[in-house]
Amino acid sequence: MTDWQELEKKYYMRTFDRIPVTLVRGQGARVWDDRDKQYLDFVGGWAVNNLGHCHPEVTKAIIEQAQTLVQTSNQFFTIPQLQLAEILAGHSCLQRAFFCNSGAEANEGAVKLARRYGKLKRNGAYEVITAFDSFHGRTLAMTAATGQAKFQEPYQPMPVGFRNVAYNSIEAIKAATTSQTCAVMLEAAQGESGVHFPDDGYLKAVRAWCDETGILLILDEIQTGLGRLGTLFAYEQFGVETDIMSLAKGLANCVPFGAFLAYVGCSVFTPGEHGSTFGGNPLACAAGYATVRFLLDNHIADNAARVGQYLISGLGYLRSRYPFVTEVRGRGLLAAIEFNRDMGQQVALVCLEKGLLVNKVKPNALRFMPPLIIGKSEADEALGILDKVLAGF
Ligand SMILES: Cc1ncc(COP(=O)(O)O)c(C=O)c1O
Structure with missing residues (x-):
């Protein structure tokens, strides 16, 4: 199997702080890596995949x-x-x-x-x-x-x-x-x-x-x-x-x-x-x-408002459970949680392991920008993974 990450070192300018995963396909709010592991995508290509992958x-x-x-x-x-x-x-x-x-x-x-x-x-x-x-x-x-x-x-x-x-x-x-x-x-x-x-x-x-x-x-x-x-x-x-x-x-x-x-x-x-x-x-x-x-x-913005509110209140619940989560900010499906220390990268990497892509937007903060077509079930899935991950810190 080709080691794509080694190839990157050799041939691509190192301007990106890469996450060690090679993505090969996407559908809706999910992506798969080259080992066929599936992830729920709450990065959305940096807020790009509004209708999901390959709509x-x-x-x-x-x-x-x-x-x-x-x-x-x-x-x-x-x-x-x-x-x-x-x-x-x-x-x-x-x-x-x-x-x-x-x-x-x-x-x-x-x-x-x-x-x-x-x-x-x-x-x-x-x-x-x-x-x-x-x-x-x-x-x-x-x-x-x-x-x-x-x-x-x-x-x-x-x-x-x-x-x-x-x-x-x-x-x-x-x-x-x-x-x-x-x-x-x-x-x-x-x-x-x-x-x-x-x-x-x-x-x-x-x-x-x-x-x-x-x-x-x-x-x-x-x-x-x-x-x-x-x-x-x-x-x-x-x-x-x-x-x-x-x-x-x-x-x-x-x-x-x-x-x-x-x-x-x-x-x-x-x-x-x-x-x-x-x-x-x-x-x-x-x-x-x-x-x-x-x-x-299809009134996708209304869906983003509805599901966003649900996601943000779920993040608020996590804040009440974990004292090291100091702030939740969000509107629609653009949200962030802030920690009392620089643990964003570690949390993002454990989420990755558990099949959830999130963005470490600051050393002490994560950002969520999933496709706007997600429903409450995807929000619940992401919140469930995050809850389990945060419980380990
Ligand atoms: C608010 C805002 N403006 C401009 C840009 C730059 O866009 P691009 O990377 O497509 O040049 C971004 C990218 O993240 C952005 O978030």
Whole structure:
């Protein structure tokens, strides 16, 4: 049997802190490794597999599109691209879409649009205010946007044009705003930094500040969007509308995809000012359209809200049983538990042994982001395994 993990050491750049398992197939909320061991997947490809692995409707759309037309240049109109743009506009507060290939690329495009807007409408303003502990992607500009020293340090100096300030502080945003500011970019909930939600009224206050000063609000809904928090978009829960929103992860249910949507009034690009070879190609867009159609037709966000509430209250019960669990945070099917010490990795590895995939999001915290199609039985199964595992600590 080939030792894939040895091969990785030899041939693949070691940028990932790998878990010693080689996954070979997936179905719904389950994956199997190369020894045919089955796991319940509460990592979901990092909040990507919203409809589960190999969802039949999405697989059918991919196969049909792969047999029809996979890629053209964006000089031509293609039907899946426009179908997907129409359905996203029809179910969000934004009217114009641009499609690309990843979350970082979506945020890059969102920032370029805000800078273009700044150039045209705000005397050349170009700075974007972002938050500490945010995560916006791995390109150089998005590393500068991401307010975490550990990501920036290896690549200093950072590109200019970003100011990182405290999350949940409207005063910090106000203090950082200058005549050079063109936008504020925030996650609707900070996922990578351990699942932290905006305080009541924070996003509304940011929205009001943007309106007062004429700067744009960019919401990064790459992790929170498309049902994850129990509504199609997270902004719906916080009583705000955004000017620009970035999406990726679950949008095409596993097919690489990124998008940014904009309010018509700030959709200021003209031909040639932005582009992508693969972005918005028929294959990815057919997968995206099938995903969004299924999500809407089957009220998957409502399921995420219902099952999420059940999962989060189960995690609360575990907190009451184990004093070293100090906090439970969650909305919809994005949740985390925090420990009073750095035991996240050990807990995640024992869960793995017992057939449950969870994400150690911080040394002292685990994150849960299962497919949004799970029912209470999968939540119970995960909670049962976690209970047994925690009992051993
Ligand atoms: C909120 C947020 N923005 C951006 C990204 C970057 O997305 P990608 O890895 O597809 O570039 C992520 C990825 O985890 C994310 O969670």
